Amino acid sequence: MTKKLQLPLQTMNLVVGFMVWVIISSLLPFIQEDITIPPERIALLTAIPVILGSVLRIPLGYFANLIGARLVFLVSFILLLFPVYFISEASSYTELVIGGLFLGIGGAVFSVGVTSLPKYYPKERHGFVNGIYGAGNIGTAVSTFAAPVIATQIGWEATVKLYLVLLLVFAALNFLFGDRKETRVKTPIISQIKGVYKNEKLWLFSLFYFITFGSFVAFTVYLPNFLVTEFNLSSVDAGMRTAGFIAVATFMRPVGGFLADKFDSFKLLIGVFTVYTAAAVLLAFSPSIVLYTVGTLTIALSAGVGNGVVFKLVPMYFQKQAGIVNGIVSMMGGLGGFFPPLILSMVYGLTGQYAIGFMLLSQVALASLVLVVWMFYQNKIQLQADVFRSTAQGVMVTKTDGSIIAVNKAFTDLTGFEENEILGKTPAELKSGKQPPEFYSTMWQHIHEKGSWEGEIWNKRKDGELYLQWLTISAVQNDAGEQERYVASFSDITEYRSVQ
DSSP states (O other): HHHHHHHHHHHHHHHEEEEEEEHHHHHHHHHHHSEEEEGGGGHHHHHHHHHHHHHHHHHHHHHHHHHOHHHHHHHHHHHHHHHHHHHOOOSSHHHHHHHHHHHHHHHHTTTHHHHGGGGGGGGEEEGHHHHHHGGGGGGHHHHHHHHHHHHHHHHHHHHHHHHHHHHHHHHHHHHOOOOOOOOOOOOOOOHHHHHHOOOHHHHHHHHHHHHHHHHHHHHHHHHHHHHHHHHOOOHHHHHHHHHHHHHHHHHHHHHHHHHHHSSHHHHHHHHHHHHHHHHHHHHTTOOOOOHHHHHHHHHHHHHHHHHHHHHHHHHHHHHTTTTHHHHHHHHHHHHHHHHHHHHHHHHHHSSSSSSSHHHHHHHHHHHHHHHHHHHHHHHHHHHHHHHHHSSSSEEEETTTTTTTEEEHHHHHHHHOOOHHHTTTTTTTGGGGSSSOOOOOOOHHHHHHHHHHEEEEEEEEOSSEEEEEEEEEEEOOOOOOOOOEEEEEEEEEEEEEEHHH
């Protein structure tokens, strides 16, 4: 029963963590009525919680493996009580910055669930499960929508204090219902980092998440104030529109995970970044509120799907180091939410518009699209190489002049020739002498006319032992229809023939 509770419990933990994470950006219009905040520092203030929320994801992912998700969530919620109360009593910009920094713990808990939950489910469901958990992002929408409404009734200070009650309730729920027997992984953090930091897939996945989750965070913290200042919307209206963006991105996350369980993840990411690039270009032209809404909701849709897909890929390629990799990738996603608001503000300060900033965003998305396409084809090549290496049949590839250019491990096992001994030589090294010249003439005539040949043939191993092969030779043609390579696959049928 306890294991079945972990997905709903940890998902709700993420909802609460993300609700707390965006307290300042959700209530900023109300806070500004009481605390003077220089316009040029607004973006920094809303981005500050993202810093610790990003960096802490690495140790929290590691500790989720080491001591279990129950204790990590419990301690995190207790620690969050202090910055939340501090912010509710803040009276200066500096105090908001200090409190906001430590609100980052709320965003950092993301790496706990994506490390813990896959332990309870088979691999073919990891994408959907992590997608459901990631839907806890809706916590940012809850705060963005509800906090301004509540603040109009009881004030922003009292609204912030309500979060203290929520944190205490969920600390108690984790204490009571968290899994005390979760599987632990005790590999030292340095060893895990050494095992993954040279893997290019780690950094490519980090870039993809930097864009997809980073834009989710960036738009979440930036939209409320941006919509008020750029389009003169009310604080409540801006909050509702931001909540709509968050809801779309959150709903699409489990959809992305589900699709990644069913289809090729790289093809899905190609679609994600194609749509994302087009939407960012639209925003770069400073459209009306209607087109701006279309552009942002399109980004929400593509970013949500992308978020789900990325965390299907992580456990596929990093099973033993899932905790540390989840932490690094999710950290980069958090940092992706820190920089865009600052860049947009800087660009606006220099040019008086946001066009260049959004165009930069489109170019980063376009670069990601190119990299995904590259990974897609590299993955296909790797798959072909894996098949070539692991097949039980001996495989030999030759040029049209007969020189051998590739062999697999099974070739060495069957013939005794190591790769470095046979490359550059011809299949004549394997001839047994039992077939007459006419046999080979007929065989090659068939290959040239039909494109392939198969049959029994006697060959010899490196030690001179003769054995009977079942041999298949296929011609590989170029775009002009000319034969440019030959692929031979064979197996030893000596014992089979002797039994008959």
